[in-house]
Amino acid sequence: MLTVRTGRKSLVTLGAFLSVGALVTGCTPEAENSNAQPTNASVEGNQAEGDKVVIGFSGPAADHGWLGAINTAATAEAEKYGDIDLRVAEGTNDANLQISQVEQFINDKVDAIVLLPTDGAALTPVAIQAMEAGIPVINVDREFSSPAAARTTVLGDNYGMGVSAGEYICKELGGDDSAVVAEIAGIDSLPLTQDRSRGFTDALEACGLDVDNRVAADFTVQGGEAATSQLLSAAPKIDAIWNHDDDQGIGVLAAIDNAGRDEFIMVGGAGSANAMREIQAGEGVLKATVIYPSTQAADGIRLARLIVQEKAMSDLVEVKVPKRVVLNAPVVTGENVDQYLPTAFES
Structure with a gap:
């Protein structure tokens, strides 16, 4: 055990010892950076394959071009990652049918749900049910009527x-x-x-x-x-x-x-x-x-993966995925x- 006395001579001696130690073992900033490992908040950490994430996706019927693009982009985004298993429910404009789809996702114990609701208010109770079951819900485009219904919300402006x-x-x-x-x-x-x-x-x-x-x-x-x-x-x-x-x-x-x-x-x-x-x-x-933007569900898929794998967005200092993301309207x-x-x- 090293005992440090409070006398001035002892302090000077200890300080000299630490200085020598720093000269012997210290690394320059460049050396430290060269040995840095990817973190869950770095680009490399975000992209690194992790544990398999099962994501349930439900949206309205693709009965017009924008909704078709939403679905296509979501599927394409999931295919970029070897650690995503995407389960896509049939698109519907029937709120009751969509509620049953989310209930099935809950029963299947998926890891996350990305949901573009036919009607945000109507889907709020079942989204809360999923959240209470420990399944993070990523709300896309049509907002729920309670903040308790979603871990993260992705919206156009x-x-x-x-x-x-x-x-x-x-x-x-x-x-x-x-x-x-x-x-x-x-x-x-x-x-x-x-x-x-x-x-x-x-x-x-x-x-x-x-x-x-x-x-x-x-x-x-x-x-x-x-x-x-x-x-x-x-x-x-x-x-x-x-x-x-x-x-x-x-x-x-x-x-x-x-x-x-x-x-x-x-x-x-x-x-x-x-x-x-x-x-x-x-x-x-x-x-x-x-x-x-017709990328909203694709953004939801990517954020669902980060949330489940306890990663963060690499361009933010914050170490958690934000609660709310609003996209630009140029x-x-x-x-x-x-x-x-x-x-x-x-x-």
Whole structure:
């Protein structure tokens, strides 16, 4: 045992001993770095194969391009990792059926569940049930009504989409406070639609504009065409339109063509490849679209793996995966469309 006395001479002697020891055994920062091992918060540690992770994935029916891209991206992401066993439930728009799918995942004792709910509120109780069973739930796109229902939530920025669309229109209309602005929303009962409309209204208000005409569709081509026909009949003059969804935008553009209207500019939403090609051509009313990432479920798959393996996100100092991740909502125009088109989804 080494006994250290408190006298000045002893302290000096001990200090000299430690200094010599440091000279003998000490490493330079470069040497330390060369011997550093990957951690669970490093890029190498994130990528390193770990224990097998069984992930259950359930989402709505892929009845339009964005949802199809969500499912495809999730599956493709899982295939990148040898330690992921992905169990995919059949897509459905029936909340009760989706509840039973999650219950089956719980019974199967999967390690994590990635869930894009048909209805966030309706799926909240069964998600809480999974969490209480010790199965982390990663909530994607449509938010649960209780924070207790998810370990991590991955969202597109719906409010930000509205803000981005509104700011673009404000800029393009050049401060003309007499301009007529129209909005073609998605499904009004969904919180995501409400958030998009709120962001749009707030952005327009900042430049002295408001929404003069508004209709809601249902995220389908047929619904977009019907709602737009109604809008155009009711509004003989329009300067700008924001359509929330590029899939329903196919019907929106068809209605515009049928009506022979071209006096306005139009902004889309979500960022489909066909919308971007229309923007790239620069010949029609569609001048921009706002990205709503179709990578959300893929991000959920990756985060589920990190959570189960007790890893962290390598670009963060925090040693745990965040509770909430909100993705960006950039505007795609003719100037930057080439950057976004390669990763866009097909409608």
